[in-house]
Amino acid sequence: MESVLLAFIVVVGFLLLVALARGVRVVQQFETGIVFRLGRIQSEIRGPGMHLIVPIVDRMQKVNMQIVTMGVPAQEGITRDNVSVRVDAVVYFRVIDPIKAVVNVQNYLFAVSQVAQTSLRSVIGQSELDQLLSDRDSLNSQLKAVIDEPTEGPWGIRIERVEIKDVALPEGMKRSMSRQAEAERERRARIITADGEFQASKRLAAAARQMSSDPSALQLRMLQTVVEVAAEKNSTLVMPLPVELLRFFDRMAPAEQPPAAAPQEEEPEPADGTLDDLPALDAPADLPSAPADGSVRQPSPRIGGGDGGTP
Numbered sequence: 001m002e003s004v005l006l007a008f009i010v011v012v013g014f015l016l017l018v019a020l021a022r023g024v025r026v027v028q029q030f031e032t033g034i035v036f037r038l039g040r041i042q043s044e045i046r047g048p049g050m051h052l053i054v055p056i057v058d059r060m061q062k063v064n065m066q067i068v069t070m071g072v073p074a075q076e077g078i079t080r081d082n083v084s085v086r087v088d089a090v091v092y093f094r095v096i097d098p099i100k101a102v103v104n105v106q107n108y109l110f111a112v113s114q115v116a117q118t119s120l121r122s123v124i125g126q127s128e129l130d131q132l133l134s135d136r137d138s139l140n141s142q143l144k145a146v147i148d149e150p151t152e153g154p155w156g157i158r159i160e161r162v163e164i165k166d167v168a169l170p171e172g173m174k175r176s177m178s179r180q181a182e183a184e185r186e187r188r189a190r191i192i193t194a195d196g197e198f199q200a201s202k203r204l205a206a207a208a209r210q211m212s213s214d215p216s217a218l219q220l221r222m223l224q225t226v227v228e229v230a231a232e233k234n235s236t237l238v239m240p241l242p243v244e245l246l247r248f249f250d251r252m253a254p255a256e257q258p259p260a261a262a263p264q265e266e267e268p269e270p271a272d273g274t275l276d277d278l279p280a281l282d283a284p285a286d287l288p289s290a291p292a293d294g295s296v297r298q299p300s301p302r303i304g305g306g307d308g309g310t311p
Contacts, residue, residue, distance in 0.1 A: 019055045022055040022056075023052050023053050023054060023055045023058075024050060024051075024052060025046075025050070025051045025052075025053055025060045026049070026050050026051075027046055027047065027048050027049060027050075027051060027062060028048060028062075029048045030064060030065055030066045031048065031062045031063065031064055031065060032045055032046070032047065032062070032063045032065055032098045033045070033046030033047075033051060033060045033061070033062055033063075034046070034060065034061050034062075034063060034098055034099060034102055035053060035058050035059070035060050036058065036059045036060075036061065037054070037057060037058050037059075038057060041099065041102075041103065045098065045099070046060065061102060063095055063098035063101060063102060064095070065094060065095055065098070066094065067092055067093070067094045067160055068092070068093055068094060068109070069090065069091075069092055070090070070091045070092075070093070070109070070112060070113055070116070071088070071089075071090050071091075072088060072089040072090065072091055072113070072116045072117055072120055073088060073117065074086050074087065074088035074166075074168070075087055075088070075117055075120045075121045075124065077120075077121050077124035077125055078124075078125065079124060079125070079127055079128055079129050079132065080125065080126060080127060080128050081128045081129055083129045083169075083170075083173060084170060085124065085129065085132065085167055085168065085169060086167075086168035087120060087124055087132070087164060087166070087167050087168070088164075088165050088166055089116070089120055089143065089162060089163060089164045089165055090162070090163050090165055091112065091116045091147065091159065091161075091162050092159070092160040092161040092162070092163075093112055093151070093157055093158060093159045093160055094157070094158060094160060095108070095156060095157055095158075096152070096156055096157070096158045097156025098156065099156070100154065100155055100156030101155060101156045101157060104154055104155055104156070105154075105155045108155055108157055111151075111155065112147075112151060112155075112157060115147055115150060115151060116147050116162075119143055119146040119147045120143065122146065123139060123142055123143050123146065127139060129169075129173075132164075132167050133167060136164055139164060140161075140162050140163055140164060143162045143164070144159050144161065144162040147159045147162060
């Protein structure tokens with residue numbers, strides 16, 4: 001009898017130990033415990049530490065409160081300027097209300113992943129290619145706001161940060177962008193070269209004006225040029241004619257006077273365009289004059305020949 005009683009006590013003790021073990025729950029520092037009693041959630045949230053629950057009656061579910069890093073699979077889309085791109089991103093989020101995260105959504109990790117994918121495709125369709133490549137900050141903020149709207153209120157999940165990782169472009173678009181970048185670099189190089197030549201021309205013009213005021217400086221510059229040419233080990237050295245000698249010949253050359261043009265007589269023109277203002281012509285002396293009575297005088301015949309003969 002005593003042995004049976006001892007066995008019964010041992011069995012009961014063992015069952016109590018098992019029940020106690022099943023009723024002890026340890027919550028980590030980064031977790032939060034939610035207790036369901038007969039299927040009904042308890043309003044009290046268990047913090048980090050060891051907690052006792054009623055076995056078989058209570059059930060505890062732990063929720064991770066750390067920031068979760070989730071990669072969004074690459075999504076293909078067409079931008080607003082009709083360019084086909086492939087974009088992937090990464091989402092950082094955490095649970096701020098464990099009761100909503102457990103009760104309102106079945107699997108909040110899968111739900112956040114799906115919302116992030118659909119939101120990424122929507123943002124791609126509303127953006128242009130240049131904005132995807134250069135203005136990442138505004139796109140990240142816009143994507144964060146789009147994902148956070150359906151998750152924070154109903155699900156108790158806050159989106160901390162969204163980052164676009166990579167933008168994959170078609171090969172044709174890559175070649176076009178390479179040509180555009182090359183043309184831009186060539187344009188900048190030409191502008192810099194032209195600016196340098198302009199500044200050098202200004203300096204050379206100032207140096208030329210300074211040397212022209214002092215002939216000795218011009219002669220020294222010519223000698224320096226000769227030394228630089230001779231340093232190249234040339235077999236033939238051509239010496240330029242001094243500028244002072246050319247100026248001397250220029251001063252000694254007499255100035256040529258242009259020939260004076262002969263004055264031309266101007267014919268008088270009639271004042272009123274008639275013939276009355278023209279000078280009268282003298283009649284020939286050998287013409288016979290008409291008689292006063294109007295008769296016609298016949299010329300007398302001459303007999304004989306010779307220049308001074310008599311008839």
